[in-house]
Amino acid sequence: MTMAQLPEKIRVSVGSAIVLGLMHGKLDAEPTTIYLLTYYSGKCSANCGFCPQAKTSKSRADMLSRVTWPTFPTVHVMSKIENEAKKPRMKRVCIQALNYPRVFNDMLALAKEIRSQADVPLSVSCQPFNSKQMKLLKEVGVERISIALDAATRKLFYKVKGPQTGSPYKWETQREALMKAVQVFGKNRVYTHLIVGLGETEKEIVQTIQWCTDFDVYPSLFAFTPILGTALETLPQPSVATYRRVQLAHYLIVHGKARCENMKFDEDEQLIDYGVSESLLQQLVETGSPFLTSGCPGCNRPYYNERPGGSMYNYPRQPLPEEIRKIKEMSERLT
Secondary structure, three states: OOOOOOOOEEEEOHHHHHHHOOOOOOOOOOOOEEEEEEOOOOOOOOOOOOOOOOOOOOOOOOEEOOEEOOEEEHHHHHHHHHHHOOOOOOOEEEEEOOOOOOHHHHHHHHHHHHHHHOOOOEEEEOOOOOHHHHHHHHHOOOOEEEOOOEOOOHHHHHHHOOHHHOOOOOHHHHHHHHHHHHHHHOOOOEEEEEEEOOOOOHHHHHHHHHHHHHOOEEEEEEEOOOOOOOOOOOOOOOOHHHHHHHHHHHHHHHOOOOOHHHOEEOOOOOEEEOOOOHHHHHHHHHHOHHHEOOOOOOOOOOOOOOOOOOOOOOEOOOOOHHHHHHHHHHOHHHO
């Protein structure tokens, strides 16, 4: 097995840092996953248009989406994780990766250290690694892996995070990596990210949700969030109504209750019929489940896309009855 040295520093999402006791602060919703980010002194070698870590981004170096990620000594963070893992509120650790020359060695060392100190489910979110590297991650205890598509179509992918941006990523390579990951980690253990609001139609993203599901890849939904200093800083967030329709379609597809080809879309490719009964839709909306954060078990990503007090795209906890009422009132097309 490759010998990998534990990196000296690591970034921790501010919410996770507060939960671990690395910082003091008040949280409206506590993260149930500890989110880590590999440390690199420079920017990422990729250049995704929505990301503050992109190599040409003018955003703050300690941001990812709208969350800040302060830096701490790795051994100190590992000790905190070991203590926190003994408490029931901690459901998972997720290591997210920038793209830089020694990133795989860093991720492997971090994963091995976490699993040696804490009996906690471990996920990684990373660029496409080869099958051998993915097998090494699994051997040291990584349970689940996520490789981001982000964009719903090949054309959008190349526009926002492909070679047109100066990134090393290709649509075909990302999809091939996801299928290889399923072979390594197994069904229901591989994830991808899909961002709603990059310029796709509702039909296009629903089709990609279906593709992922058919290949045993779970698509986690994000709402595009404009960040000052990124290439897409002037692109607006998607409407909450659009996001709710996609969330409902997502829930139906990944739970095997409907398929994209049985849904109907208008001339603008906006979703108008989910291909299921009205009573089932009403029942699902009442539960609030389709509107929760989608991702690995235990992942709730509080305020990753949202500002406290603003519109909630992904609920980090069960929506309150008044929130369910607002969801139902938002758009007649939801149900």
